[in-house]
Amino acid sequence: MSDPLMDRLASLPDAPPDAVRSARTRALSRARVSVRAAASPASESHAAHGLWRPAIAVLGVLYMIEAMVMALRIYG
Amino acid sequence: MTRDHELALVARLKTGDADAFDEVHAAFNQRLFTFLARLARRRDVAEDLLEETWLRVVTHAHRLDPETRLGAWLFTVARNLHVSYRRSRFLEDAAVETGLGLWPSGPAQASPFEETAASELEARLERALATLPAPSREVLLLVAVAGLDHADAADVCGVTPQALRQRLHRAREALSLALARDAARTTPGIDQVTPCPTR
Numbered sequence: 097m098s099d100p101l102m103d104r105l106a107s108l109p110d111a112p113p114d115a116v117r118s119a120r121t122r123a124l125s126r127a128r129v130s131v132r133a134a135a136s137p138a139s140e141s142h143a144a145h146g147l148w149r150p151a152i153a154v155l156g157v158l159y160m161i162e163a164m165v166m167a168l169r170i171y172g
Numbered sequence: 173m174t175r176d177h178e179l180a181l182v183a184r185l186k187t188g189d190a191d192a193f194d195e196v197h198a199a200f201n202q203r204l205f206t207f208l209a210r211l212a213r214r215r216d217v218a219e220d221l222l223e224e225t226w227l228r229v230v231t232h233a234h235r236l237d238p239e240t241r242l243g244a245w246l247f248t249v250a251r252n253l254h255v256s257y258r259r260s261r262f263l264e265d266a267a268v269e270t271g272l273g274l275w276p277s278g279p280a281q282a283s284p285f286e287e288t289a290a291s292e293l294e295a296r297l298e299r300a301l302a303t304l305p306a307p308s309r310e311v312l313l314l315v316a317v318a319g320l321d322h323a324d325a326a327d328v329c330g331v332t333p334q335a336l337r338q339r340l341h342r343a344r345e346a347l348s349l350a351l352a353r354d355a356a357r358t359t360p361g362i363d364q365v366t367p368c369p370t371r
Contacts, residue, residue, distance in 0.1 A: 101347065101348060102315075102344065104293070105316035105317055108297060111205070112202055113218070113222055117223065121227075125230045129190045129193045129230055130188065130190050132233075134188075
């Protein structure tokens with residue numbers, strides 16, 4: 097159902113933003129998008145998985161060995 | 173913009189496609205500015221908030237849900253920035269009908285649109301819109317001016333669609349009343365009309 101008041105609101109004119117500032121913001125944002133694309137999440141996560149997962153596994157194994165040595169000293 | 177095209181743009185934004193960003197910027201920049209300028213009622217503030225909106229968009233684009241509705245997301249970012257801005261300025265609206273003290277509005281000022289309104293009717297509408305409290309103004313701007321559907325506008329405002337419809341109804345009534353008041357103030361009564369001099 098048409099509402100004259102809402103129709104009048106919809107027909108209010110737009111005021112354009114400052115063209116120079118808009119262009120600068122667009123360029124800045126575009127540059128950030130490109131930088132983010134270059135350092136893609138895939139390569140970041142691959143690097144992270146490549147380093148942290150083995151390190152955590154090694155630390156876990158060392159912890160378990162130390163715990164077993166301690167247990168053998170006390171109870172063995 | 174069709175839904176398929178919108179989904180494709182979201183997918184491209186997630187991968188850091190700068191051309192996709194350009195397309196989104198071209199489609200929404202003016203609409204977002206219009207929304208922010210009428211909400212903030214100050215051109216300089218609207219320019220600042222618009223810039224911050226796009227920088228936030230770029231920062232968070234890679235974490236977008238693939239099903240994101242771009243319009244609702246962009247207007248949510250812009251609207252939240254405006255709310256943060258008003259909170260930071262410690263301005264509150266004393267006339268908020270919902271009684272939420274956190275809703276800011278501040279004193280009514282002439283909007284950039286009011287100053288350039290082409291017709292008297294537009295000027296009256298701009299003046300009436302500027303007198304409404306922020307929650308009423310924003311719901312009218314989102315639905316009637318920005319053209320969001322009720323579901324998207326409800327997402328932007330963080331309310332249910334039913335609550336949004338109620339808020340929209342109240343906002344429309346408030347605008348109608350403000351227009352009537354404006355007309356009464358600007359149109360002289362019959363006793364105030366100066367008769368033409370007779371010869």
